[in-house]
Amino acid sequence: MVRVGLTRERLIRAGAELADEVGFDKVTVSALARQFDVKVASLYSHLRNSQELKTGIALLALEELADRGAAALAGRAGKDALAAFANVYRDYAREHPGRYAAAQLPLDPETAAASAGVRHAQMTRAILRGYDLTEPDQTHAVRLLGSVFHGYVSLEMQGGFSHSAPESQESWSRILDSLDATLRNWPAP
Amino acid sequence: MVRVGLTRERLIRAGAELADEVGFDKVTVSALARQFDVKVASLYSHLRNSQELKTGIALLALEELADRGAAALAGRAGKDALAAFANVYRDYAREHPGRYAAAQLPLDPETAAASAGVRHAQMTRAILRGYDLTEPDQTHAVRLLGSVFHGYVSLEMQGGFSHSAPESQESWSRILDSLDATLRNWPAP
DNA sequence: TGGATTTGCCTAAAGATATTAGGCAACTGC
DNA sequence: GCAGTTGCCTAATATCTTTAGGCAAATCCA
Numbered sequence: 497m498v499r500v501g502l503t504r505e506r507l508i509r510a511g512a513e514l515a516d517e518v519g520f521d522k523v524t525v526s527a528l529a530r531q532f533d534v535k536v537a538s539l540y541s542h543l544r545n546s547q548e549l550k551t552g553i554a555l556l557a558l559e560e561l562a563d564r565g566a567a568a569l570a571g572r573a574g575k576d577a578l579a580a581f582a583n584v585y586r587d588y589a590r591e592h593p594g595r596y597a598a599a600q601l602p603l604d605p606e607t608a609a610a611s612a613g614v615r616h617a618q619m620t621r622a623i624l625r626g627y628d629l630t631e632p633d634q635t636h637a638v639r640l641l642g643s644v645f646h647g648y649v650s651l652e653m654q655g656g657f658s659h660s661a662p663e664s665q666e667s668w669s670r671i672l673d674s675l676d677a678t679l680r681n682w683p684a685p
Numbered sequence: 686m687v688r689v690g691l692t693r694e695r696l697i698r699a700g701a702e703l704a705d706e707v708g709f710d711k712v713t714v715s716a717l718a719r720q721f722d723v724k725v726a727s728l729y730s731h732l733r734n735s736q737e738l739k740t741g742i743a744l745l746a747l748e749e750l751a752d753r754g755a756a757a758l759a760g761r762a763g764k765d766a767l768a769a770f771a772n773v774y775r776d777y778a779r780e781h782p783g784r785y786a787a788a789q790l791p792l793d794p795e796t797a798a799a800s801a802g803v804r805h806a807q808m809t810r811a812i813l814r815g816y817d818l819t820e821p822d823q824t825h826a827v828r829l830l831g832s833v834f835h836g837y838v839s840l841e842m843q844g845g846f847s848h849s850a851p852e853s854q855e856s857w858s859r860i861l862d863s864l865d866a867t868l869r870n871w872p873a874p
Numbered sequence: 875t876g877g878a879t880t881t882g883c884c885t886a887a888a889g890a891t892a893t894t895a896g897g898c899a900a901c902t903g904c
Numbered sequence: 905g906c907a908g909t910t911g912c913c914t915a916a917t918a919t920c921t922t923t924a925g926g927c928a929a930a931t932c933c934a
Contacts (some may be wrong), residue, residue, distance in 0.1 A: 647836020
């Protein structure tokens with residue numbers, strides 16, 4: 497009986513890779529056990545249940561996304577920052593579709609509050625420092641940006657914009673242009 | 686052995702109701718069989734497999750959403766139409782969270798092309814007739830609106846905007862204002 | 875170094891879901 | 905009222921989740 501060296505950490509990391517390969521919904525405890533050539537029950541020493549695996553992958557994805565976002569924002573401001581940050585989301589979703597899907601997993605409030613989701617909100621606010629918005633408009637704008645980024649990326653991932661002209665990349669650029677214009681010229685109530 | 690009168694139609698309708706009650710992801714063939722007090726295998730005369738059930742609920746939701754959208758657009762134009770249409774999405778998601786979740790189910794291309802999703806795109810284009818956009822900007826704008834509506838509603842459904850000021854309703858109104866302004870003043874490339 | 879303890883993976887088992895095959899009873903049509 | 909069709913059933917298999925309890929390998933420590 498050779499010990500493989502299972503770890504909560506390794507399992508979640510392998511789960512994330514599996515998600516990118518076969519889709520987040522196909523990530524199961526059984527599939528993961530197969531990857532490690534180990535019996536299913538063995539994973540339950542490291543994971544409370546399958547929910548913990550899924551949540552773990554979601555939290556990992558949120559961290560990675562936040563790290564990339566922070567790197568993209570460094571040294572940038574204004575529209576430059578806006579576009580760089582937006583591209584982080586889009587690129588991450590394309591590179592890691594399974595992880596991105598995992599990041600959409602609804603988390604219970606405590607888990608969410610302790611997650612990197614908080615950093616996402618802070619970074620979005622940081623971008624808005626390049627524009628002239630004060631509360632509560634800044635919050636409205638945070639919500640707008642979050643909606644557009646998430647909405648566009650998820651529609652694009654589902655193939656919503658493929659096979660029809662113009663290219664999705666073109667729309668993406670023009671939408672970022674329009675968001676920049678909107679933020680520079682945020683309408684009064 | 687009393688016959689309950691199962692039908693593909695009835696099953697999908699019951700599945701949609703079940704989705705709104707317990708969540709789309711909890712809608713299973715087994716759960717549905719329980720609802721009708723019938724053995725699981727009996728459903729397989731009416732449904733090819735569980736995928737068909739889920740797809741059926743998705744298509745039903747898309748139809749209902751398109752019908753509501755059409756009703757909302759009748760007799761309206763410009764910002765009025767924009768807001769009415771947007772509210773259809775948001776209200777539908779709140780009234781029928783399970784169905785709304787179902788409407789996000791990725792469909793294979795042929796199914797999607799035959800679905801009410803096509804009407805959604807047409808209606809969005811109809812709204813844009815109230816603004817001065819020509820191709821390809823109109824397509825970019827269609828994609829922007831789709832992203833914002835879907836993005837906002839799904840973030841709101843996941844509780845993203847609750848428990849933090851200002852109220853989500855306020856952000857929603859201001860975002861619709863900003864979209865209207867953006868469309869009236871769409872920036873050149 | 876060797877024994878005690880902890881820890882990791884295993885076997886076994888039960889419960890839930892999805893799906894298929896084949897059977898009998900209840901409707902339908904005439 | 906009979907023949908044929910249809911609808912729901914029993915039975916069986918496969919997969920996934922989860923728990924309980926066991927043995928062996930790693931680790932600790934004298």
